[in-house]
Amino acid sequence: MSKTQDFTDGFTHNGTESINGEKLIYPAATRNQEPILQVLKRFIICDEENISDESPLFLEVSSGSGQHLYHFAPHFPGVRFQPTEYDKSLLGSITYYSQACPTKNIYAPIQLDICNDFKDYGLQENSIDYLYNANMIHITPYQCTLGLFKNAGCYLKPDALMIMYGPYCKDGIISPQSNIDFDAFLKSRDPSWGLRDINDLIKLAEENDLSLIDTIEMPANNKILIWKKNLNT
Numbered sequence: 001m002s003k004t005q006d007f008t009d010g011f012t013h014n015g016t017e018s019i020n021g022e023k024l025i026y027p028a029a030t031r032n033q034e035p036i037l038q039v040l041k042r043f044i045i046c047d048e049e050n051i052s053d054e055s056p057l058f059l060e061v062s063s064g065s066g067q068h069l070y071h072f073a074p075h076f077p078g079v080r081f082q083p084t085e086y087d088k089s090l091l092g093s094i095t096y097y098s099q100a101c102p103t104k105n106i107y108a109p110i111q112l113d114i115c116n117d118f119k120d121y122g123l124q125e126n127s128i129d130y131l132y133n134a135n136m137i138h139i140t141p142y143q144c145t146l147g148l149f150k151n152a153g154c155y156l157k158p159d160a161l162m163i164m165y166g167p168y169c170k171d172g173i174i175s176p177q178s179n180i181d182f183d184a185f186l187k188s189r190d191p192s193w194g195l196r197d198i199n200d201l202i203k204l205a206e207e208n209d210l211s212l213i214d215t216i217e218m219p220a221n222n223k224i225l226i227w228k229k230n231l232n233t
């Protein structure tokens with residue numbers, strides 16, 4: 001069984017739940033998963049065909065429907081994928097996709113609030129090779145952005161990457177008009193939401209031993225930001 005929830009790329013799911021393990025289909029995730037995969041192929045290095053306890057760990061914060069990892073994981077059979085999600089009602093769908101993955105390299109989801117320290121979920125410092133987050137920081141209070149960077153600084157291995165996807169502003173300027181409208185819409189829903197400025201993220205990264213190493217323009221006025229954990233920290 002499946003349920004489809006249509007919403008703008010970057011907007012939260014709106015009341016669709018998967019308590020009983022139905023797979024959810026977010027049309028935005030269906031649209032953006034392939035362009036994101038093409039970028040991941042440039043940054044994820046792993047030639048192994050199978051996973052072991054030593055395989056690179058790719059942890060996703062806010063997995064939503066679970067579609068993204070289901071799309072990515074078969075292309076990286078030697079990488080261990082760990083989905084996580086704050087909203088308990090989405091865990092059924094993420095579990096569905098994890099179990100359906102043909103390469104069997106997606107773990108069961110963890111219910112995780114990014115505002116908490118990852119040690120609360122049994123994670124070890126310097127243990128994550130790739131931290132991935134799509135479409136969360138503009139749809140949550142800034143506290144969640146702080147939590148994401150703080151956990152990235154502590155839990156990524158030296159030289160490891162955080163990969164973020166979504167809409168952003170730069171130098172206080174939002175463009176084009178569709179992103180201005182989207183930002184206004186988000187703030188009307190919750191004043192603590194809204195597009196984040198890349199300059200603020202760079203400062204936050206510096207405080208957490210991370211550096212912005214690449215910015216990639218994506219369809220529908222989104223970007224991928226690639227952050228690297230500094231060596232010798």
Ligand SMILES: C[S@@+](CC[C@H](N)C(=O)[O-])C[C@H]1O[C@@H](n2cnc3c(N)ncnc32)[C@H](O)[C@@H]1O
Pocket residue numbers: 010011012013026029061062063064065085086087090112113114115133134135136139140144
């Ligand atoms: C627009 S959805 C994005 C889902 C998915 N990443 C995608 O791109 O399709 C935003 C997600 O942020 C999650 N979220 C909200 N508050 C959170 C928190 N405190 N910690 C972690 N995730 C949170 C929501 O549950 C939701 O799944």
